[in-house]
Amino acid sequence: MSQQDNVRVARDEDARTEPSRHDQPQQPEVQLPALGVTGTLRFAWTQLTSMRTALMLLLLLAVAAVPGSLFPQRPAGPEIVNQYLEDNPVLGEWLDRFQLFDVYSSVWFSAIYILLFVSLIGCVAPRAVKHAKVLRSAPPRTPRRLSRLPEYGTVLLDPSGPSPAAAVDQAAAYLRRRGYRVEVRQEPGGGASVGAERGYVREVGNIVFHLSLIGVLAFMAVGGLLSYSGQKILVEGEEGFANTLVSYDAFTPGGAFSEDSLVPFSMSLKSFEKVFDRESETHYGQPLDFTAVMEVQDGTGGEPQERILKVNHPLAFGGTRVYLVGNGYAPEVTVRDGNGDIAFQGPVVGQVQDEVYTSLLTIKVPDAQPDQLGFVGFFLPTSYTGEDGVAVSIDPELFNPELNLNSYHGDLGLDEGKPQNVYVLDTENLTELNNRDLDTGGVTLSVGESYELPEGKGSISFDGVKPYVGLDILYDPGKWGVGVFAVLALIALVVSLFVRRRRVWVRGATGPDGSTVVEYGLLARGEDFRLREENLALRRKFEQLWPVTAPQEPGPSSSSTASTPTASSTSSTTASATAGSPSTTPDHPARAVQNRPE
Amino acid sequence: MQPINYQLAGYSDLFMLIAALVYAAAFILFALDLATSSKTIRALETDLARERDIDTTDTTESPVLREHLVGAGGGSSAREAGTGSTTVPGARPNRTGADTGAGGSELVDEDMDYLGTTARPVANVAVALMVIAAALHAFAVIARAVAASRVPWGNMYEFCTTGAMLVSVVYLLFLTRKDIRFLGTFVAGLVVIMMAAATIGFPTPIAHLQPALQSPWIIIHVSIAVLASALFTLTFAMSILQLLQHRREAKARAGTTGGLVFMRLVPSALSLENWSYRINAVGFVMWTFTLIAGAIWAEASWGRYWGWDTKEVWTFVIWVVYAGYLHARATRGWTGDRAAWLSIIGYSCIVFNFTIVNTYFPGLHSYAGLPS
Numbered sequence: 001m002s003q004q005d006n007v008r009v010a011r012d013e014d015a016r017t018e019p020s021r022h023d024q025p026q027q028p029e030v031q032l033p034a035l036g037v038t039g040t041l042r043f044a045w046t047q048l049t050s051m052r053t054a055l056m057l058l059l060l061l062a063v064a065a066v067p068g069s070l071f072p073q074r075p076a077g078p079e080i081v082n083q084y085l086e087d088n089p090v091l092g093e094w095l096d097r098f099q100l101f102d103v104y105s106s107v108w109f110s111a112i113y114i115l116l117f118v119s120l121i122g123c124v125a126p127r128a129v130k131h132a133k134v135l136r137s138a139p140p141r142t143p144r145r146l147s148r149l150p151e152y153g154t155v156l157l158d159p160s161g162p163s164p165a166a167a168v169d170q171a172a173a174y175l176r177r178r179g180y181r182v183e184v185r186q187e188p189g190g191g192a193s194v195g196a197e198r199g200y201v202r203e204v205g206n207i208v209f210h211l212s213l214i215g216v217l218a219f220m221a222v223g224g225l226l227s228y229s230g231q232k233i234l235v236e237g238e239e240g241f242a243n244t245l246v247s248y249d250a251f252t253p254g255g256a257f258s259e260d261s262l263v264p265f266s267m268s269l270k271s272f273e274k275v276f277d278r279e280s281e282t283h284y285g286q287p288l289d290f291t292a293v294m295e296v297q298d299g300t301g302g303e304p305q306e307r308i309l310k311v312n313h314p315l316a317f318g319g320t321r322v323y324l325v326g327n328g329y330a331p332e333v334t335v336r337d338g339n340g341d342i343a344f345q346g347p348v349v350g351q352v353q354d355e356v357y358t359s360l361l362t363i364k365v366p367d368a369q370p371d372q373l374g375f376v377g378f379f380l381p382t383s384y385t386g387e388d389g390v391a392v393s394i395d396p397e398l399f400n401p402e403l404n405l406n407s408y409h410g411d412l413g414l415d416e417g418k419p420q421n422v423y424v425l426d427t428e429n430l431t432e433l434n435n436r437d438l439d440t441g442g443v444t445l446s447v448g449e450s451y452e453l454p455e456g457k458g459s460i461s462f463d464g465v466k467p468y469v470g471l472d473i474l475y476d477p478g479k480w481g482v483g484v485f486a487v488l489a490l491i492a493l494v495v496s497l498f499v500r501r502r503r504v505w506v507r508g509a510t511g512p513d514g515s516t517v518v519e520y521g522l523l524a525r526g527e528d529f530r531l532r533e534e535n536l537a538l539r540r541k542f543e544q545l546w547p548v549t550a551p552q553e554p555g556p557s558s559s560s561t562a563s564t565p566t567a568s569s570t571s572s573t574t575a576s577a578t579a580g581s582p583s584t585t586p587d588h589p590a591r592a593v594q595n596r597p598e
Numbered sequence: 599m600q601p602i603n604y605q606l607a608g609y610s611d612l613f614m615l616i617a618a619l620v621y622a623a624a625f626i627l628f629a630l631d632l633a634t635s636s637k638t639i640r641a642l643e644t645d646l647a648r649e650r651d652i653d654t655t656d657t658t659e660s661p662v663l664r665e666h667l668v669g670a671g672g673g674s675s676a677r678e679a680g681t682g683s684t685t686v687p688g689a690r691p692n693r694t695g696a697d698t699g700a701g702g703s704e705l706v707d708e709d710m711d712y713l714g715t716t717a718r719p720v721a722n723v724a725v726a727l728m729v730i731a732a733a734l735h736a737f738a739v740i741a742r743a744v745a746a747s748r749v750p751w752g753n754m755y756e757f758c759t760t761g762a763m764l765v766s767v768v769y770l771l772f773l774t775r776k777d778i779r780f781l782g783t784f785v786a787g788l789v790v791i792m793m794a795a796a797t798i799g800f801p802t803p804i805a806h807l808q809p810a811l812q813s814p815w816i817i818i819h820v821s822i823a824v825l826a827s828a829l830f831t832l833t834f835a836m837s838i839l840q841l842l843q844h845r846r847e848a849k850a851r852a853g854t855t856g857g858l859v860f861m862r863l864v865p866s867a868l869s870l871e872n873w874s875y876r877i878n879a880v881g882f883v884m885w886t887f888t889l890i891a892g893a894i895w896a897e898a899s900w901g902r903y904w905g906w907d908t909k910e911v912w913t914f915v916i917w918v919v920y921a922g923y924l925h926a927r928a929t930r931g932w933t934g935d936r937a938a939w940l941s942i943i944g945y946s947c948i949v950f951n952f953t954i955v956n957t958y959f960p961g962l963h964s965y966a967g968l969p970s
């Protein structure tokens with residue numbers, strides 16, 4: 001048998017004693033009907049928990065996750081999905097039917113990962129039980145033919161060397177010191193052998209890793225139930241926020257959310273500072289720093305305190321955290337109606353469109369009499385009118401703030417009670433008053449200016465600009481569990497990938513000439529690329545422990561390779577360098593005696 | 599905030615270009631080495647063929663000669679030797695028998711150790727050029743970092759140039775221990791592509807970081823991500839070679855020769871597979887870390903650790919593909935070629951994530967806008 005065959009056979013034996021690998025050969029199809037109900041179920045379960053299925057499900061999961069990055073997702077931004085549906089009515093409808101706008105909560109995505117995790121439990125639980133038993137039992141018995149192991153060697157001892165049993169005892173003591181669990185046994189044909197194994201923690205790592213993934217998923221589910229997230233825009237110096245449902249601009253509760261989990265706190269924006277890059281030529285005007293000075297009150301009572309809120313540095317109120325996720329400008333306007341009464345006064349939050357803070361403005365004035373008024377247009381922090389006569393913003397800071405608006409009168413459609421997007425003006429029942437393309441022209445206002453609307457419909461004045469911040473307010477009690485299990489998974493992964501699990505057997509027997517022959521073999525369980533190094537280390541140690549006779553010259557054919565330390569021949573150069581100088585030091589026996597276990 | 603040192607940044611750009619050119623030269627020399635070595639191998643082969651004719655023993659069965667002939671790719675690695683159908687993960691390929699006195703010298707070692715049997719002066723010059731290029735490159739990257747007083751991975755240009763540097767440094771580090779000169783053409787080629795992509799595709803003048811990126815997590819998260827990507831780049835090259843080598847081995851077994859001659863300088867497919875597995879395992883741990891650190895950063899920055907943002911989706915996809923790769927190595931029928939394909943697919947996802955997703959997919963990375 002060639003050396004390669006040795007390797008193969010040994011590995012196959014390993015695989016046979018390793019049912020946890022679950023990769024049994026497929027049963028022939030024809031057997032199926034004969035299995036009966038329980039048989040079929042068991043067959044299905046075996047299939048589901050097989051490595052091949054796990055692999056398929058993993059690959060399927062990877063593929064299934066991709067569409068979520070190709071199509072807009074509802075949880076991330078329902079408006080974008082609606083826009084997409086409007087732009088692609090036919091395709092969009094089909095995509096929606098297959099839940100491609102809700103990929104990560106879709107039936108098919110859930111089915112894949114639930115199956116994967118069922119498979120995982122079915123795979124790992126029996127492994128865990130089995131390994132628990134292994135942990136309590138002695139290392140395996142010594143195989144009859146050590147030469148069939150992937151790493152194998154023989155040491156011929158001098159007649160002056162220890163007896164087989166003593167040599168095995170010494171080897172066992174050494175292996176124990178090397179971290180092996182050992183068991184010395186009498187051999188049926190005389191002599192003794194030791195079975196040793198180390199790296200049990202590798203399997204523990206594998207099991208803990210997989211179970212931690214379940215932990216991650218479980219706590220994500222907990223978060224999905226108990227969490228909430230909300231958004232709020234706060235304008236500098238304006239009314240603040242108190243943590244009650246009515247205060248939020250937008251609110252998304254988890255499946256089992258209850259209002260009791262809203263911890264009491266309140267906050268308002270005292271001031272907001274932005275710093276932009278003024279040195280770089282290429283990145284002139286790039287934001288460098290945002291600082292929001294907040295006035296907060298933690299709990300119901302107590303003095304309000306000042307606190308700094310920055311990007312990457314949220315505020316915490318119990319388990320609830322407040323994040324600075326956006327900012328912009330809110331121009332302050334006063335709108336008088338056709339009767340000359342103030343119908344609206346205050347800041348209007350502009351939607352930032354670009355890096356120079358060109359902001360989309362929508363002003364709805366439902367209280368205006370006799371006609372309701374509406375305005376849409378842009379706020380430009382630093383307005384600049386080019387040669388084409390179109391005003392654009394050229395800087396994010398307020399160097400030349402200007403409003404460019406169109407105006408409308410008529411019915412805003414707010415009275416029917418239908419919910420409306422505050423950022424969209426429904427112009428269906430409105431008549432245009434001002435527009436760049438009309439004779440009346442658009443409304444262009446600098447700070448402090450006013451404009452009389454045509455037809456005596458009223459007026460609008462631009463009083464000033466205030467900054468605002470966009471805040472995310474989030475609560476997720478599951479995240480700690482997710483974090484703990486994720487880190488545990490990482491640690492377990494390292495253990496499971498890099499701890500080497502291996503077995504060593506050493507057998508001592510009496511050779512034909514009456515002196516002791518020590519044979520040993522090594523077997524890796526799982527990936528182990530350093531088994532040869534272990535072999536050489538053992539060999540070095542043995543030659544140090546015992547007076548060794550020189551190995552016979554390796555012959556030209558493969559029959560001799562078994563007597564070289566490794567089952568192959570190239571390394572005999574190494575072997576003779578490290579192991580080929582037998583019986584060099586006379587103090588070996590003495591040391592061997594010292595090393596003798598009691 | 600420290601002002602930017604534009605002069606130093608200018609040197610950085612210049613050295614980046616020079617390094618790219620030197621890499622290109624190294625690439626050409628590595629390719630030349632393969633070409634000239636092919637000639638040497640053919641000559642050696644003819645010699646051996648003659649020797650075999652003289653030999654009276656059953657030469658066709660002599661593993662020594664056969665292995666000798668086809669280099670490491672000989673038809674007797676552990677995988678092919680068995681009668682069964684499976685590969686044994688972790689089984690160590692046997693070394694070729696150079697010391698059995700059959701004359702001649704082996705070309706490669708299955709453990710990729712240096713043998714010193716074939717002189718490859720061109721390859722050695724190429725390695726020297728790689729070292730020079732890497733030094734210039736390192737200077738450029740560090741100069742950029744110093745000029746901006748921050749870590750040099752704030753945008754795609756910086757990510758790509760730092761990544762390319764790590765690829766070449768990791769390669770050179772491996773080279774001190776292992777003879778992986780056969781990878782040189784691929785590694786130098788990939789580095790040149792990365793440098794060209796960075797300097798031509800997305801050149802970005804030096805600047806400060808925007809507020810969202812001003813976090814210690816950028817150091818932790820991105821550095822490991824770049825390192826993992828560098829490792830995956832190496833295994834990508836090895837997996838491609840593995841596929842080529844596997845085909846050649848199949849041909850050699852079938853008795854036909856052919857295929858790319860330079861593949862004889864490359865270790866056997868099994869050896870390549872084992873090595874890419876070892877590197878991929880390390881890369882996978884790093885990627886897992888990247889994923890977790892990214893989630894922690896997202897939590898600190900946006901308040902949610904996971905939101906299926908396009909970037910997060912692709913990081914996850916990559917992670918799952920490499921998890922699949924690790925599983926494949928423990929699944930019957932999935933080792934060998936299929937595992938190599940998974941490794942290649944995983945790397946393609948990384949490239950896709952970096953190029954297409956970064957540039958064309960809308961993500962959560964603008965910081966002036968309104969919340970949703």
Ligand code: HEM
Pocket residue numbers: 020021022048049050051054058116117119120121123124205206207209210213493496497526527921924925927928
């Ligand atoms: C959520 C899905 C899963 C992920 C992300 C995953 C990930 C991994 C990773 C990264 C490894 C390599 C590290 C190690 O050896 O511990 C691994 C190994 C392993 N996994 Fe999974 N796994 C998953 C599901 C499963 C399932 C369903 C099974 C059972 C059918 C399974 C069985 C195994 C086994 C047996 C190994 C050890 C392979 C070896 O001996 O080298 N895994 N898994």
